[in-house]
Amino acid sequence: MRALDLPLPLNLTLNRTRTIEAAPGTWHAPIWALERFGDQPALTEADGRTHSYRALAALADEAAAPLQAGSVFALACSNTLASVSTYLGALRKHAVPLMLDAALLPEQTEALLQRYGIRQCFDGASGQWREVPGTVPAPTLHADLGLLLSTSGSTASPKLVRLSRDNLAANAASIAHYLQLDAGEVAITTLPLHYSYGLSVLNSHLGCGARVVLTEASVAQAGFWQQMRDHGVTSLAGVPTLWRLLRRLRFERMSLPALRTLTQAGGRLEPEEIQWLADGARAAGRRVFIMYGQTEATARIAYLPPSLLPTKVGSIGVAIPGGRLRVLDAEGQAITAPGVDGQLAYSGPNVMMGYAETPEQLADGAQLNELLTGDLGHVDDEGCFWVTGRLKRFVKVFGHRVSLDEVERDVRAIVGAIGLEAGVTGRDDCVMIGLAGGADAARCAELQRTLAQRYRWLPAALRVLPVAALPLASNGKPQYGELLALLDAQAESPKAAAGAR
Known part of the structure; x- marks a missing residue:
């Protein structure tokens, strides 16, 4: 099933088997079909310059000029226009970016490029291309392959997650749906683009005609908050360490009149930390979405609807629209009884094609119908899921x-x-x-x-x-x-x- 043909999950209801039912409809067009939003603002740079969707499409095509369809290249990511344009241009041209942390040690980057026969590398900070000499032949890619992410972005693990273009389109549309995003939303880049959570913020907002403010400023810097106010940022995404820092900075006392949505993923917040976040949000008239995901599922797997937060603090909630969560026992059989721990398993159109550890595996098609998350958890008697630990921890x-x-x-x-x-x-x-x-x-x-x-x-x-x-x-x-x-x-x-x- 192609990205343009996927059904849009509407009128979501939770049924007795703890899955999400969805009425048929039409998904958003793929995130790389930028022209459909015309002159609406798409990106605002750190210096305040704003680019429309039509202009971004032209910039993306120009950025991808050095690429060949069906080729793979490395993108050392920064939260800059050059990085975003090159990423989008690659998707439009059917080239495949391997998203890398720009802060990696040079030897880590080179080892990964040599392993996979990657001959082109783009530096998103400087906006410069460089050729990568080597002897490993350029790999053959599967036609559906759209993106590569390292399973450990901080160490450039040679084990890669293979994501299809359909994976990207499906997850972006699902996120936009449950967050109720529209063209009036404004996000800001609190997270790096080589990280699936950070990339999903960009994808889900560009997929519905919203605007993204690009910044590499830290939340510990006054300039970040000035950008929040100047550009009317409406949503803020963070991992647990970010929210803990903001708690020390007395985030709940900040004047941010446009801000209306807070999202958290990338690890577990303690119940009392979630309560602090929820209490501050309620006082300011904001929504809080506690979310759960993995790179292997493009980004998101589950979310806790804000209406359930008062009684479900600590829960990851329900599967995202279009997906299904199950609990499996040690033999791989479904556990249907509430409160019984097993391994969480997820299926949906955003589940990766599979892993790659060799260049030859980049030619493989989709290999998974269901993702074993490696997380232990259970479902309660109201259909909400809870994570209780890691199999490997x-x-x-x-x-x-x-x-x-x-x-x-x-x-x-x-x-x-x-x-x-x-x-x-x-x-x-x-x-x-x-x-x-x-x-x-x-x-x-x-x-x-x-x-x-x-x-x-x-x-x-x-x-x-x-x-x-x-x-x-x-x-x-x-x-x-x-x-x-x-x-x-x-x-x-x-x-x-x-x-x-």
Whole structure:
């Protein structure tokens, strides 16, 4: 089924099998069909210059001039007109961008380009193309392939997510539908474009004739908030680390009269953090959408309708329009009973074609009908889904299976009240915790004693150490592998070892 033929989910209702039913209709046209919005404003640059959809279409075609249809190239992304134009131009020309973090180390970028035989690279910050010498032949691409994303954007993992053009169109239209986006909306780029959440903000707004303000300013800078006010930004997207920062900055007290929609994804907010966000939004007459997704599903999988937020704090809600969520047991059979944990599985037109780890796999067609998310969760008796942990975020402590996510939630609840941040990682027989925000050895030792008593663990099963900051990817997600390496290094120092005793 092609992007233009997909049915639009209208009049959504939740049925007794915890799926979304949708009446037939017509999807938005693909995001790259820019001309249909004519002279409506599409993009506003950091310097205030605004470009219409008609002008953006011309810029996109010009940007894609060096590309050949059916070719793959690298796009080192920045939140700039050059990046967006090149991305859209590639989609219009049937070329395939591999979206990369511009902050990657040069050797990380080069290793990825050489692995896949990529011979062209565009720098979105400088607006410059460069040729990439190499010996690996240019790969053959499947005709449906539209976009490549690394499974770990911060380290340029060689394992890529293969997304089709239909995946992009379907997810953008579904998001625009449940967020009720229209041409009057104005978004701002709080997230990087190489990150599926950040890219989905661009796609869903351009797909309905809305406007996007391009900025690389941080929310910690006064200039960002001036742009919010100057351009009448109506929606703000953030990952948990962004919302936690905004809480410290007293976001709820800021004067932002045009802002009416807040969205959160990219990780779990604690219930009391969601409550803070909801309370502030209600006082300001705004909507809050708590969302859940994965790069393998283009971006979004589920959302919690704002009307359910008062009674469902912590839930990821229901499947997006056009999609279906299920809970599966260890044998892959559906769990229909409410409250019983299993692995969450998602199906819908936004599920990726599959992974690629070699250039040859870029020629493969779609390989998945359903995405196993790797997340544990359940559905409640009203059809809302809840995530309770990760299959891979478990260790065994003296033979007992321990969820690192559950420990992290407990630790955050303990130290959050005193202004500290925590990250939990580890390996079998040792849970390791990093405390950031000014924790000293005494505070770490106190927390270690508290947790050892709570979980009835021997002291050898737990290490709590201070860190200057928790390692985060450019999209704000925790980097647990880097945290483990940092804590291992800390534990080897005599001072740290003495403080932890």
